Structures are given as C-alpha cells and as structure tokens.
Amino acid sequence: MTWLKVTGAALVGSVSALYGVCYFRYHRTRRVCKSSVTLEGKTVIITGGNTGIGKETAVDIARRGARVVLACRSKERTQPAIEEIKKRSGNEKIFFKKLDLSSFDSVKHFAKEFLQEEPRLDILINNAGLAFGSRGETTSDGFDVVFGTNHFGHFLLTMLLVDRLKESAPSRIVTLSSCDHKGDIARPTFDSSALLPKIENNVRYPNLYGYPRSKQANIMVARQLAKELKGTGVTTYSVHPGFVNTGIWNNILSPTLRNLMYPFIWLFCINEEMGAQTTVYCAVEESITHLSGNYFTNCQLAHPSEIHENALDDNLAKKLLDLSFEATGLEEEITDAFTCLS
Structure with missing residues (x-):
C-alpha cells in the first residue's frame, strides 16, 4: 500500500510539473502591444465590441482617448459593456450603434447613419463573427450564415465606409481571422471552384460556408484591399488572436x-485581454504601415508556414474580391468604391 501511495504521489507530482512547464512555456511566449500611441480626436468602430476579445479591444482603444463606436446587434446587451468600458478606461466617449452583419439591410443602415453623424473614421476593427452554424442555415440574403456574417457582412461594411477611411487617412482596417483558416480534412479551405455562381437548396454560393473558409476569405481580402488601396493612406491587416x-x-x-x-x-x-493584443497592435503600431495586407499573430508578422497556400493566392483573392462586390450588390459601384487609387 505504501508503495502504491509513493508511486501515485510521484505520478501526480510528475504530471503537475509537466503541466506547469507546458503552461509556462506557452504563456511566457505571448507578446503584448507596447505601443504608447494615443488616439485623441480619432474615431474607431469595433464590431461585436460588447463581449470577449472585442470588449477588451475597446477598453484598450478607449484608454488611448479614442471615440469608440460599438457596432453590435443588441443595445440591451451592449449597454452594460459600455458602462464597464467607460469605468475601466476613464473615457466617456463610448457609443452603441446597431449592426447585424448577417443582414445587408442592417449593414447599409448602419453605414448610412454613421456617415451622416460622424465626420471621420480612423480605425475600423472587423471583430465580430460566428464560429458555428447549422449547415443550410442562411443569412437574410441567402448566404451560409457563418460565411455570410464573417466575410460578406464585413466586406460590405468596409466598402461602404472606405471613402470615409480615405478622407481620414492615415487610417486602418483590422480584421480578425484565425489560424483555423487552414482547415483540415473534414473542413477544407476553398479554391476557385467554390467561387462559381450557384444556388443549392436556396443557399447562394453553397461552397462558401463555415468558419475556416470565412477566415481564409478575411486574410485574402485584407491582402487584396492593401493592393487596391495602395497610396490612399489606408492600410489593412488580418490577425489571429490566439486560442482565447x-x-x-x-x-x-x-x-x-x-x-x-x-x-x-x-x-x-x-x-x-491577451487575445486582444494583436488586434490592438495592428490598430496602433506605427512601425507596420509598410506591411499592409499581411497576417499577424502574437503581435508579430506571421511566418509563411502559418498561412494556407490558398490564402496567399493573388489570383484567387482577386476573384473573391470581384465575387464579393457582386454578392453584396456593389458590383456596379466598384469604380466609385476605389476612386483616386492611382
């Protein structure tokens, strides 16, 4: 019995020690945004800024003095977050504006009101998103609910606000992606065949579905917009926040x-709070303006091995951008959306 107790104690001790070493090694490598940049006089939109990473991002941005607009679905659920952010940051300039990214009508209404009420937009943080949805579940516009919310909703929002971003330049667009964009055997990423126009079971572009594919789209559009917006003073970044x-x-x-x-x-x-660090880094760090279009993680540029090859395919990205204009109803306005780029 004594032998069993000693063995058991030794096993528990060994597992605990190994667990502690693993925890220390993983967490000690996490970086924080050390930028002291202030944002007085700047206006920032954070989608989904009432919970999780978005709320912590809002606290940091608010501490820097910015006027922060939380673009969320529910005022009732956002108001407590606003009070918390005000208290923690000491900044009273925190506001709610209703936005449902799964509805193009809601996105258009949000953008119209914002442009009427706000004279500038310095940073757009596309933070909100869905991780899961039932296959066949759609947005109000007929797209897969996850892909439609995470990609098409944010794409439409970004393009409706891009002129205000250019007017406020230097300005930034930061979009939350994920290392899960690489997918796996069960959930592969997409290629050009998935972009073919098609309706199946009342779902538009049925092969554009799910979390990994939407997160790949976020990376691709950030890369392509960086090229399209070159010279305007608007820079774009996609980020993996870490496992939060x-x-x-x-x-x-x-x-x-x-x-x-x-x-x-x-x-x-x-x-x-740690999960918000890379978002904040890409929103304020002054040394990365020349890295527009890139994918960041842990407050640093991601290594190419961390990015799926399809996410780096420029031809695929251009096709996705063109498709996104068509899908969101902006196809006829593509020239106006990218005015004065040359």
Whole structure:
C-alpha cells in the first residue's frame, strides 16, 4: 500500500510539473502591444465590441482617448459593456450603434447613419463573427450564415465606409481571422471552384460556408484591399488572436465536457485581454504601415508556414474580391468604391 501511495504521489507530482512547464512555456511566449500611441480626436468602430476579445479591444482603444463606436446587434446587451468600458478606461466617449452583419439591410443602415453623424473614421476593427452554424442555415440574403456574417457582412461594411477611411487617412482596417483558416480534412479551405455562381437548396454560393473558409476569405481580402488601396493612406491587416478562453466554449461544449476539458482549455488558452493584443497592435503600431495586407499573430508578422497556400493566392483573392462586390450588390459601384487609387 505504501508503495502504491509513493508511486501515485510521484505520478501526480510528475504530471503537475509537466503541466506547469507546458503552461509556462506557452504563456511566457505571448507578446503584448507596447505601443504608447494615443488616439485623441480619432474615431474607431469595433464590431461585436460588447463581449470577449472585442470588449477588451475597446477598453484598450478607449484608454488611448479614442471615440469608440460599438457596432453590435443588441443595445440591451451592449449597454452594460459600455458602462464597464467607460469605468475601466476613464473615457466617456463610448457609443452603441446597431449592426447585424448577417443582414445587408442592417449593414447599409448602419453605414448610412454613421456617415451622416460622424465626420471621420480612423480605425475600423472587423471583430465580430460566428464560429458555428447549422449547415443550410442562411443569412437574410441567402448566404451560409457563418460565411455570410464573417466575410460578406464585413466586406460590405468596409466598402461602404472606405471613402470615409480615405478622407481620414492615415487610417486602418483590422480584421480578425484565425489560424483555423487552414482547415483540415473534414473542413477544407476553398479554391476557385467554390467561387462559381450557384444556388443549392436556396443557399447562394453553397461552397462558401463555415468558419475556416470565412477566415481564409478575411486574410485574402485584407491582402487584396492593401493592393487596391495602395497610396490612399489606408492600410489593412488580418490577425489571429490566439486560442482565447471566451464564451465560445460554452457554445461548443456541454457543461460536463467543459468541466472535464477545463484543465486543457486553461493550459492552452489565453485570456480575453491577451487575445486582444494583436488586434490592438495592428490598430496602433506605427512601425507596420509598410506591411499592409499581411497576417499577424502574437503581435508579430506571421511566418509563411502559418498561412494556407490558398490564402496567399493573388489570383484567387482577386476573384473573391470581384465575387464579393457582386454578392453584396456593389458590383456596379466598384469604380466609385476605389476612386483616386492611382
């Protein structure tokens, strides 16, 4: 019995030590945004800024003195976040404006009101998004609900506001992507065949679906817009925030499974404040303006091996951009959207 107790204690001690080493090695490599840039007199939009990474991003941006617009679906759920952000940042210039990225009508209404009320836009942070949706579930405009929200909704918003960004230059567009854009065997990324016009089971572009493909699209459009907007003073970036311990786990796992997996979630996930660091870095860091269009993670430029080859395909990115203009109803306005670029 004594031998069993000693062996058991040694095993527990060894596992605990290994666990501690793994935690330390993973978390000590996390970088933080050290920029001291202030944003007094600047206006910033953060989509989905009432929870998770978005809220922590809003706190940091607000501390720098910016006027912050939280673009969210519910005023009722956003108001408590506004009060928290004001308290933590000491900045009273935090505002709610209704936006549902799964509805083009909502995006257009938001953009119209914003342009009427706000004379400038210095930073657009496309933070909001869906991680999961039932296959066949669509946005109000007939696209896969995840891809439609994460890509088409943000694309339309960005293009409706691009002229105001140019007028306020130097300005930035920061879009949250994910390392999950690389997909896997069960959830592959897309290629040009997925961009063919098609309607299947009342879903437009049925091969443009799911989280990995939407996150690949975020990277590709950031790269392509950087080229289209070169010389305007508007720079664009896509970011992977890291594996973050947010409320998303409540949607993925049952309470029992979450409790069982919590030690692993705690080990490999960073908190929401740390998860916001790369977004903030790309929004304010002065030394990266020449890196417009690139993909960042852990407050640094991502290594090419961290990016799926399709996400770096310029021809595919151009096709996606053209498709996005058509899908969002902006095709006829493409010339106006990119005025004075040469």
